[in-house]
C-alpha cells in the first residue's frame with residue numbers, strides 16, 4: 001500500500017504571477033494499491049461533490065503518465081481525503097496531479113527525482129507556481145520555459161510572519177479566472193509589474209515583510225482583472241489594519257493575509273466577522289509531498 005500526502009499551495013503572492021508559490025499545511029492524502037479495476041473512494045466534505053468517473057483527475061492523470069512513459073496499463077484502488085477545498089485558489093488540481101505522478105513513480109519503479117517531477121507537472125499546468133512548492137515545500141520561484149519545455153526552480157526563505165487565509169464559500173475555476181486576464185500588457189505596465197515582483201523577492205530574502213507586503217498588494221499582472229470575480233477581495237483589503245497585507249491566492253477566490261505578529265489577533269478577529277467565508281491560521285509546509293510504503 002502506498003501512502004501519499006501532498007500539501008496545498010498558494011500561488012502568485014501578488015506580483016509573482018505564474019512563477020511564485022508557497023506550500024501550506026492543508027493536505028491531500030491517499031492510500032493506493034494495485035487493483036483489477038479502478039476504484040476511488042472519497043472521504044470528507046471537500047470531495048463530496050467530485051464526480052467519480054474516467055475524468056477524475058487521479059484516474060485521468062495516471063492514464064496520461066502511463067501513456068507518456070509507454071507503460072503497461074494498470075488500475076488502482078484509491079482511498080482519498082483532502083482538507084484542500086476545490087477550486088478556491090489553493091492548488092487542489094496541482095495536488096491531484098502530483099498524487100497521480102507519485103502513484104506512477106512508485107508502482108512502475110520510475111525513481112523520478114523531485115526536479116523531474118516538477119518539470120513533468122509544470123508542462124501539464126503550463127506554470128510551476130502550484131506544483132513546485134507542493135513538491136519541494138516552502139516558498140519557491142519557478143520558471144517554466146514553454147519553448148524549451150524546461151523548468152527552473154529555486155527556494156526562497158519562508159515567510160516568518162503569521163499567515164491566515166480567508167476562504168470564501170464559493171468556487172472559482174482557474175479556467176474562468178484566466179479568461180478574465182488581458183491578452184497582452186502594455187510595455188510600461190509589464191516593466192512596472194516586473195519591478196514589483198523583483199522587489200517582492202528581494203524583500204523576502206531581506207525578511208523585510210513590510211516591503212514584501214506592500215509589493216504583494218500592488219500586483220498589476222492579474223488581481224486588477226480578477227477582483228470583480230471575488231467579492232471578498234475588496235472586503236478583506238478594507239478590513240485589515242496595521243502591518244497586515246493581503247493577496248489573492250492563485251486564481252482566487254481565497255485571499256491570503258500576512259500580518260506582523262503583534263497585529264495578527266486583531267486582524268484574525270476582524271476577518272472572522274466577514275460573512276460567507278472561513279478564516280484559517282496557516283503554516284508554511286517546508287517538506288513538500290511525501291510518499292512511502294505502508
Ligand SMILES: Nc1ncnc2c1ncn2[C@@H]1O[C@H](COP(=O)(O)OP(=O)(O)OP(=O)(O)O)[C@@H](O)[C@H]1O
Pocket residue numbers: 009011028050056057058082085086087088089090091092093094095096130172173174175249250251252
Ligand atoms: N483531490 C482531487 N481529486 C480529483 N480531482 C481534483 C482534486 N482536487 C481538485 N480536483 C479537480 O480540480 C478542479 C479544480 O481545479 P482549479 O484549477 O479550478 O482550482 P484549484 O487548483 O483549486 O485552484 P488554483 O489553481 O487557483 O490554485 C476541481 O474542480 C476538480 O475537477
Ligand SMILES: N[C@@H](CCO)C(=O)O
Pocket residue numbers: 011012017018019127129130174177178222250251
Ligand atoms: N498562477 C495561476 C495559478 C492558478 O493555477 C493563476 O493565477 O492563474
